[in-house]
Amino acid sequence: MCQKITLSRKGAAHISYCAQCKFIYIWHNNLMLIFSLPQFKSFKKYTESPNFNEDFYSFPDGENRLILRTPNSDICFSFTEDEWTNFYAAMEEAEYMQGVYQLIY
Template identity: 45%
Template sequence: MCDIRPLWNKNKAQISHCANCQTVYIWHNNLILNFTPKDFQLFHETLEHQDFYDCSMMFPDGEERVIVHSPCRDISFTFTLQEWLDMKEAMGEAILLQQVYDLIR
């Protein structure tokens, strides 16, 4: 049975992990992605190397968004600038809290 612990929660995104199996979950709107701790770290590093304005494009609704491909080839996130900043902050803080949990364990 999973023992889900929140790592970060703000606006439309939540990041949590299971204390037993160590799976990391990113919940964004109606999408949930599952990561191993290593894959989560790699996904975070990928986001850190991208710049919103270098990668963004105008969407049909007139909103500028960046597209971020997930580890699952057929699924991508789209983020407005504020959502992008929130997600980058979330992932950084979630990794730090995950390290704290690891030290306690």
């Protein structure tokens, strides 16, 4: 069983790392994303693209949400502005903390 180390927690976003299997786990409400370290860095870099942060759409409930497209065109994730702010801040902090843990271990 993995012994996960919490790298960051912001709002509903919780990011942890397992030193045994070397995976980063992102938990957000009903989402769970699992990345290798290179995949995590690639995912984070993708979310930094200039056009990405402008992809807010009005949903039927009247709230604007950012759409995060996945490689499978049938699956997209959506975030309110506050959720996205927390999610992205958690990724920033997790990347930093993972580097710290890598130096320690």
